Amino acid sequence: MIRSFALFGVAATLAACAPQVPDSGRVAAQAQAQSQTSTFDAPAQVAATPLSGGLASPATAVNPTELAALGIGSGAPVGLAQAQAQQVPLEASPTNPQPALASNPGLSDEQSFTAVSSRETIESDAQRRAQQIAQRQVVMPRALPERPSDTGPNIVEYALSAPNRKGQEWYSRSIFASKGKFQRNCATYNSPDAAQRDFLARGGPDKDPRGLDPDGDGFACGWDPAPFLLAEAGN
Numbered sequence: 001m002i003r004s005f006a007l008f009g010v011a012a013t014l015a016a017c018a019p020q021v022p023d024s025g026r027v028a029a030q031a032q033a034q035s036q037t038s039t040f041d042a043p044a045q046v047a048a049t050p051l052s053g054g055l056a057s058p059a060t061a062v063n064p065t066e067l068a069a070l071g072i073g074s075g076a077p078v079g080l081a082q083a084q085a086q087q088v089p090l091e092a093s094p095t096n097p098q099p100a101l102a103s104n105p106g107l108s109d110e111q112s113f114t115a116v117s118s119r120e121t122i123e124s125d126a127q128r129r130a131q132q133i134a135q136r137q138v139v140m141p142r143a144l145p146e147r148p149s150d151t152g153p154n155i156v157e158y159a160l161s162a163p164n165r166k167g168q169e170w171y172s173r174s175i176f177a178s179k180g181k182f183q184r185n186c187a188t189y190n191s192p193d194a195a196q197r198d199f200l201a202r203g204g205p206d207k208d209p210r211g212l213d214p215d216g217d218g219f220a221c222g223w224d225p226a227p228f229l230l231a232e233a234g235n
Helices: 002-017 024-035 064-069 080-086 113-119 122-135 155-161 179-186 192-201 226-233
Strands: none
Touching (some): 155 192, 155 226
16 A cells, blocks of 8 residues: 555656646647638728718809819810910021010120121221220330338348347346337337337337337337248248
């Protein structure tokens, strides 16, 4: 008896550990159901029914005269076809007259032989050329004006020979030089070149009576010799 229960327990344990085998009949039924295509019946046709009250006839909705003006109902072309039908095709032939151009007084017809020949003759053309020749003015070349010998200090020569650069203090200046005097006197010149030229003419760069060079670099009112140095170097 005990042995029978032991054998039954062993058999139940083996059955639980064994892999589950799917039911072949159920798998086949699912595959067959998936392979079948569902079909539906065509929907029944819906009969068209007129709206309640009906629609007004075209004759009462739109005036027949207006329809005829638009080419509707008369068999005439409408829209693009109507526009194309109204255009007269141009034929490239000698018998086809040249289309008339709109009068535009701003356009010149000097290039039109027909227009010029209709109002000009050989005599009138010769007379017009004679008038043009009479009105011509010949300007003879003249000698260039000579540059005066005394033009003041040469700022180009000074720029190339200056021992320092802009902003580098090189000359001593008075401790009484003020910014207001510098701005006031520099405003009297129309350019830094004119200020530098007058600065050199008044004893600069060693002297600065007008206070044009308060930082002592030898250049008045912000004048810079760098462009002249670049030109000499070919840059």
